[in-house]
Amino acid sequence: MAPLTWRGTWSVLSRPRSNRRYTALILPVVIAALVAVPLLLLLGELLTPSVEVWEQLWATTLPRMIGNTLFLLVAVGLGTSTIGVSLAWLVTAYDFPLRRIFDRALLLPLAVPSFVMGFVFMATFDYAGPVQTAWREWFGRGAPFPDIRSGPGAALVLTLVLYPYVYLLARAAFREQGATTFEAARMMGCSRREAFFRLVLPMARPSIVAGATLAMMEAMTDFATVRFFSFPTLSEGVVRVWEGRMDRAAATELASLLLFFALALILLERLGRRGARYDQQGGRGRRPLRVTLTGVYRWGAVLACGIVLGLAFVLPVGQLIAWTLAEIDGHIPGTWELVYGQYILTTVGLAAGAAIITVILSLVLAQGARMAQGRASRVVVKLATLGYAMPGAVVAAGVLLSLSAIDRILGLGLILTGSLVGLLYAYVVRFMAVSYNSVESSLVKVKPSMEQAARIMGAGPLKILRRVHAPLVTQGLAAGAILVFVDVMKELPATMLLRPFGMDTLGIWSYMLASEAFYQAAALPALTILAAGLIPVLILMRVGGER
Amino acid sequence: MTPAISLHHIHKTFGSVQAVNDVSFSIEPGTLLVLLGASGCGKTTTLRLIAGLETPDSGEISINGVTVSSRERFVQPEDRRLGMVFQDYALFPHLTAAANIEFALNGAPVRERQARSQEMLALVGLESMGNRYPHQLSGGEQQRIALARALAASPGVVLLDEPFSNLDAALRKEMREEVRRILRQTGMTAVFVTHDQEEALSLGDQIAVMRGGKLQQIGAPQDVYLRPVNREVAAFLGEANFVQGIASGGQVECALGRLPLWVPRNGPVEVLVRPEQIKLEASTSQPANAPCIEHIRYFGHDQIVTLALPGGESLDCRTWARLDLKVGTPVKLDVHGPVIAYGK
Incomplete structure (x- = not known):
């Protein structure tokens, strides 16, 4: 074979380089x-607190803000874990009508910004909203209705838009577990329920903790939703103090306290995921056979998925579209x-x-x-x-x-x-x-x-x-x-x-x-953000969907 | 004649590990050198030092008479005129087989590149696969493309880093023949790294056995197999019996009788006897003072017969798959050719 002429040169580029790594x-x-x-720098602020600012904060709103933040974190953590894990297990281990659609569609709420969900919820369920008005017409003026403008209300709204984090990660963990572990447990006499609580759930713990922590971090950063619901947290406090009184010093001090909370959350995640590598040996790709639900369970499953998806996605999108159309019209x-x-x-x-x-x-x-x-x-x-x-x-x-x-x-x-x-x-x-x-x-x-x-x-x-x-x-x-x-x-x-x-x-x-309660005018920009947010979610739905 | 590759007192440490320890050798152009050793013996590091992917701590490397690595100068890998086949092939997944080969033909006119890549595809027997992407090729085909790519620019030397380790046994044998044919056909100097002694013996013109970062022996396959320099090399290359004996000059006295030595020695020694060096005959003598068959491992094409020698030692012999040998029967044995002995 004819050798090809070599065009390179024998250039000596450099002396031996050994510290390229650094x-x-x-x-x-x-x-x-x-x-x-x-x-x-912010951490430095926390270590050198200015006493007057803290005294003033402590005497006024600080205790309430700390309490509210903690409440919100716990409630959102528990709420997203419960909803996310239940739905993920439901679509992984059981079969029911529309399951394939719900499997992906349950990710959609990820596209809804929390403050948008907040004002849609407020408009729908507040005293003057359609739901409470109808309630009063049916049961009379004095009929009790839970106060939506509250901590639990804010936590509910945040849970509805943030549960997909847990759902996504838990579902991936459940799928990866494969059939072998589950089947081995069944052979050793565990019922499906026992196998879930003793094996499947503990094995998915690292993923669930990761998802719940993400949700809690998002909840902690939110200031707008909690403000709609009159539930001041630390984030809300920083913004309020900053813009309201232009008091940068106090806002910075508050922010440094919030930073401390964030660091604590990171630490908590580390602890929760400790010993986190449960690598699956064999049995990959094969899933335990789905149990087909019958009777009341069958429709119960559809209803559960439907309610979550309806509240967290269909309601806000429908409402925003309706408002937008009305706004453009007028x-x-x-x-x-x-x-x-x-x-x-x-x-x-x-x-x-x-x-x-x-x-x-x-x-x-x-x-x-x-x-x-x-x-x-x-x-x-x-x-x-x-x-x-x-x-x-x-x-x-x-x-x-x-x-x-x-x-x-x-x-x-x-x-x-x-x-x-x-x-x-x-x-x-x-x-x-x-x-x-x-x-x-x-x-x-x-x-x-x-x-x-x-x-x-x-x-x-x-x-x-x-x-x-x-x-x-x-x-x-x-x-x-x-x-x-x-x-x-x-x-x-x-x-x-x-x-x-x-x-x-x-x-x-x-x-x-x-x-300012101009919901109708707020709908178009909100809908625009939501539409943009759908792009990555749709990609995620395609990638993470079933094979 | 200038050697194609020469290494001169090469050292390389990683942290506290002496990966390559004072290795020197040189090979003639057109030679296929196999670097053989257990994992962690420094053979891959040696290859990467030749490639310029690692820098030696001390020592000199020259390729076709040009110093590429020394205290004063270091030629970058891209300027060394080498071809290399990686263990995982390292084909570019976004390029077709032909484009992968053309990548090596940097700077040549498009027409020439295409012609050359067709020529290379033909050489490895994959003319029709040029438009396929790596993921559309089987393991053996990917292997061939990687080899074609390494050879495309007519490099001075080709380096192959355990290229068959990802293939199954049957395909490995086929590829071994194929690679040998292609390298012979192109007359290329090649360095081939493997831990498989059968692969090494059947493929190499020269075999360099490494152990613990040191070069133990370099020579023709027959040489390293029949005359290993020490016990470790002997044990690593194929099956080996070691029998106690007393040497005096060109002969050694042991449980197998008086045997001639390749290398004269004196005093107590261990004698290397390969299983296939021993010829067995059924014997009529009393079991008490003749070797007896203790155990048979039958493989079909041949069998390993384990003997209990009268002195208490045991000995593995390889024979054809005959049926007249039974466990418990006494045998007469005969050793072919001279043997080699190691002092104790």
């Missing part, structure tokens, strides 16, 4: 510092479109900007950590993705602390603090984990041996990036970008606190209108 970590460390500094043509277009432009610009920055940073982070490997890089990644557990108000307060420090050093006035930089910074901190996870999992597809093979075939770093990495990770990058994009659209607290003057997003617009 240089690879430089950029990831910078990113981790970017994320961690605001939180550390409007002078040509005016609201302009306003609406303006908000869309702002929101999309902001969300796209944040998505691009976050994805680029997480790509750098993931690639650096991958090259460096080892314990140090795992710590760096943990730090850089800490923001997902932090309430928006905490991130906002931390970002403000660090940026105003820089502003002070620069001495040019509030150039960073009052600008877009602060808001984008907060989004990056808050949503880094979301995009990191999808970027990292797509990067895994590029095996180290592929990079080495490319090098041996004479490809330089740039060519490897272009020809090998790029085609393989594009999907993961896009997924990460979409997730961040949608999360930014839904984000309220950080946007509320850091947005430059006069710059409102769809979410803020909708929230403001709803808080």
